[in-house]
Amino acid sequence: MPILPARALLLAPMVELSHRPLRELIHSFGGCDRYYTEMTSASGYLARSPFDQWFMDSEPAPEKTVVQLFDSELEPLAQAAARLFEERKASDTPLGGIDANFGCSAPLIEKAGGGVSWMKDARRAASLIAALKAAAPGVPISAKLRLGYEESEAALIEFCLALEGAGADYLVVHPRLKSEKFRRTGRWGYVRAVAEALHIPVVGNGDVRSPDRFAAAMDEYGAAGAMIGREAVRRPWIFALLRGKEANPSFELAVDIEKIGLRMLSSIKTMLPLPFHSSRARRFFYYYCDNLSFGHHLRYAIQNLRDLDEMERQFRQYFMDVPAERHKTER
Ligand SMILES: Cc1cc2nc3c(=O)[nH]c(=O)nc-3n(C[C@H](O)[C@H](O)[C@H](O)COP(=O)(O)O)c2cc1C
Missing domain, CATH: 3.20.20.70 (Aldolase class I)
Incomplete structure (x- = not known):
């Protein structure tokens, strides 16, 4: 190599x-x-x-x-x-x-x-x-x-x-x-x-x-x-x-923001030890929430949580409230 x-x-x-x-x-x-x-x-x-x-x-x-x-x-x-x-x-x-x-x-x-x-x-x-x-x-x-x-x-x-x-x-x-x-x-x-x-x-x-x-x-x-x-x-x-x-610009438009976030939560749970879970999840969502128009509210909420299941619930709720945000739109 x-x-x-x-x-x-x-x-x-x-x-x-x-x-x-x-x-x-x-x-x-x-x-x-x-x-x-x-x-x-x-x-x-x-x-x-x-x-x-x-x-x-x-x-x-x-x-x-x-x-x-x-x-x-x-x-x-x-x-x-x-x-x-x-x-x-x-x-x-x-x-x-x-x-x-x-x-x-x-x-x-x-x-x-x-x-x-x-x-x-x-x-x-x-x-x-x-x-x-x-x-x-x-x-x-x-x-x-x-x-x-x-x-x-x-x-x-x-x-x-x-x-x-x-x-x-x-x-x-x-x-x-x-x-x-x-x-x-x-x-x-x-x-x-x-x-x-x-x-x-x-x-x-x-x-x-x-x-x-x-x-x-x-x-x-x-x-x-x-x-x-x-x-x-x-x-x-x-x-x-x-x-x-x-x-092809449609590549980014096809990315499912919710799915990727959920995948990260699940990988943190399965691939990292318990003492790492909440700090790593909070740190990830601190940046990842920038993909969302109202991401600052979600970021703030997640930064105050410790439990990954609760983070997942909040994250899913965001897309129930604003389903269009699951994908980026053309700017
Ligand atoms: C949360 C965070 C942790 C970082 N940890 C390290 C590190 O462990 N080692 C290192 O050399 N730089 C570290 N950096 C600096 C980054 O590697 C990089 O130099 C910096 O973020 C600038 O690149 P960017 O504009 O692409 O983010 C860290 C940066 C951030 C935001």
């Missing part, structure tokens, strides 16, 4: 969202090229956290699923990569890649030295990439990063060149600074600058929601692919739309 196919489409790592039920749903619409798992603590995995099997679950496409690891130290990350590599070999299950999280800016993680904090020291980050390469021979190693702490094209390129020099197979750039939230649009000019400076593929991430934005990522900003997060939760069929295989 190539490191990445041309104009690659990747599902972003998202805590409580990039799990098997979402992958199964995306897969049912033809899938994407790489599915990132949500970030998983390397130290937690080494300590055999009881939830590992769900964090590391790579079905339904293990060969395309990249496990994202985070930690503040090199050692646990390298050891976790080595253990994952050995476990997959023993069970004869492919490993689509290992990604180092250099982008998370959640205060708890960043202050502890994980996530974007790795961007403070290019040499240390490069040592980590080299250690991951050695720990998992033959497995694609990537890093997902932000712009860092302050705007500096030179510093960003120096950082990315160091990762390339250490053997990174490709990089994913989410062009926002450490402190920037989603309100501000990503600065995609930096994706272009990094793509031009490096020889390895550079994937762009952030706000890709339409065929136009996808085309711009490749053609205007020189990215090797696009990684999509929130829009893949809102519309798990987005990859099919972008791939153009489903260019």
Whole structure:
């Protein structure tokens, strides 16, 4: 398998969202090229956290699923990569890649030295990439990063060149600074600058929601692919739309919004452990309700529920009240 196919489409790592039920749903619409798992603590995995099997679950496409690891130290990350590599070999299950999280800016993680904090020291980050390469021979190693702490094209390129020099197979750039939230649009000019400076593929991430934005990522900003997060939760069929295989606009109009939501609830119940149920369902519907004209009421109601059967009842009720919303209409 190539490191990445041309104009690659990747599902972003998202805590409580990039799990098997979402992958199964995306897969049912033809899938994407790489599915990132949500970030998983390397130290937690080494300590055999009881939830590992769900964090590391790579079905339904293990060969395309990249496990994202985070930690503040090199050692646990390298050891976790080595253990994952050995476990997959023993069970004869492919490993689509290992990604180092250099982008998370959640205060708890960043202050502890994980996530974007790795961007403070290019040499240390490069040592980590080299250690991951050695720990998992033959497995694609990537890093997902932000712009860092302050705007500096030179510093960003120096950082990315160091990762390339250490053997990174490709990089994913989410062009926002450490402190920037989603309100501000990503600065995609930096994706272009990094793509031009490096020889390895550079994937762009952030706000890709339409065929136009996808085309711009490749053609205007020189990215090797696009990684999509929130829009893949809102519309798990987005990859099919972008791939153009489903260019027929009636494809999206035929999607049954109610059926997909119910399928997600049922997959959460059957594929994830009980302690994950309500948090994962709430998180999914937080974005998925954007498909509905009166979705904010439903979103609010679901955010206040814990019981999945009750969520299902509310969700079904919405379509009894507004049956036309089961399908999107032409705009
Ligand atoms: C709920 C949520 C959880 C996230 N968790 C992670 C994560 O575990 N690892 C990571 O590298 N980025 C994480 N991100 C950032 C996304 O991967 C992505 O960079 C960001 O959402 C921008 O892409 P988008 O505009 O396509 O959503 C998360 C984002 C959201 C909204």
